[in-house]
Amino acid sequence: MTQASSTRSIPATGQIPRHVAIIMDGNGRWATQRMLPRTAGHVRGVQAVRRAVEACGRRGVEYLTLFAFSSENWRRPAQEVSLLMKLFVRTLEKEVDKLIAQGVRLRIVGDLAPFDRKLRDLIRDAEARTADQSSLVLTIAANYGGRWDILQATRALLADRPDLADHPEQLDEDALSARLAMAYAPEPDLFIRTGGEQRISNFLIWQLAYTELYFTPCYWPDFGAADIDQAFAWYRDRERRFGRTSEQLRTQT
Numbered sequence: 133m134t135q136a137s138s139t140r141s142i143p144a145t146g147q148i149p150r151h152v153a154i155i156m157d158g159n160g161r162w163a164t165q166r167m168l169p170r171t172a173g174h175v176r177g178v179q180a181v182r183r184a185v186e187a188c189g190r191r192g193v194e195y196l197t198l199f200a201f202s203s204e205n206w207r208r209p210a211q212e213v214s215l216l217m218k219l220f221v222r223t224l225e226k227e228v229d230k231l232i233a234q235g236v237r238l239r240i241v242g243d244l245a246p247f248d249r250k251l252r253d254l255i256r257d258a259e260a261r262t263a264d265q266s267s268l269v270l271t272i273a274a275n276y277g278g279r280w281d282i283l284q285a286t287r288a289l290l291a292d293r294p295d296l297a298d299h300p301e302q303l304d305e306d307a308l309s310a311r312l313a314m315a316y317a318p319e320p321d322l323f324i325r326t327g328g329e330q331r332i333s334n335f336l337i338w339q340l341a342y343t344e345l346y347f348t349p350c351y352w353p354d355f356g357a358a359d360i361d362q363a364f365a366w367y368r369d370r371e372r373r374f375g376r377t378s379e380q381l382r383t384q385t
C-alpha cells in the first residue's frame with residue numbers, strides 16, 4: 133500500500149505522533165565525558181533504545197525509526213565500526229524474544245550488502261520472526277543514507293518502468309516514494325535528534341519534508357521516557373500547517 137504523501141494531500145494529525153524518527157547521537161561524547169572509550173557510549177546506548185521502544189509503544193506510537201549507522205559512518209576508525217557491528221549482532225541475538233513479547237515488528241532499512249553474512253542472516257531471521265507483530269513497527273536504519281535511498285528507488289523505478297525514460301513527464305511522486313526503503317510507513321510526524329547538533333546528517337531526507345524537527349542537547353545514553361514526554365509535549369504545541377494559513381486551520385471543522 134502506498135502511504136499518503138504530505139505534499140500531495142494533507143495528512144491527518146493527532147496529539148501523539150504516529151511515526152517518530154530519531155537520530156541517536158552523542159554516544160561518543162557521553163563516554164568521553166566520563167573518561168571512557170567511545171565504544172562504552174555505544175554499549176550504553178542500547179539501553180536507551182530499549183527505553184525508547186517501550187515508551188513509544190506505551191504511548192501509542194505506531195512507527196519508531198532509529199538511525200543506528202549511516203552510510204558515512206564507515207569513515208570512522210575501523211575498531212569503532214567493528215564494535216558497532218558486534219553490538220548490532222549481539223543485540224539482535226538477545227532482543228528478538230523481548231520484541232515479540234511487546235508486539236514489536238522489526239524492520240531493517242539500508243544497504244545491507246556490505247554487512248557480513250552472519251549479520252545479514254540474523255537480520256532476515258529477526259524480521260521474519262517478528263513479522264506477525266503489529267503494536268509497533270520498529271525500523272532500524274543501518275548503513276542507511278537518504279541519498280542512497282532516493283537513488284536506489286530511482287534505479288528500481290527505471291528497472292520496473294523503462295517506458296518512463298521516454299516519457300519523463302509521467303514520473304510522479306507516488307511512483308518514486310513507493311520504492312523508498314520505508315514505503316510501508318507514513319512520513320515521520322516527529323523527528324528527534326539527541327546530542328545537540330542541529331542537522332539531518334543524510335537521514336530520511338525525502339520523508340522529512342513536513343516533519344516537526346526537535347533537537348535536544350541530551351546525549352543518547354541519557355535519553356529516557358521523561359525526555360520522550362518532553363518531546364511529545366513540544367510536538368502537541370506545534371501548528372502543522374502543511375502550507376496553509378493559521379486562519380484556515382482555525383476555521384476548519
Ligand code: IPE
Nearest residue numbers: 156157158159160161162200
Ligand atoms: C551516535 O553517537 C551513534 C552512531 C553514530 C553510531 P556518536 O558515536 O556519533 O556520538 P558523538 O556524536 O561522537 O558524541
Ligand code: IPE
Nearest residue numbers: 155156157199200201202333
Ligand atoms: C548520525 O550521527 C548518524 C547516526 C546517529 C547513526 P553522526 O554522529 O554520524 O552525524 P554527524 O557526523 O555528526 O553529522
Ligand code: MG
Nearest residue numbers: 157158159327
Ligand atoms: Mg555523532
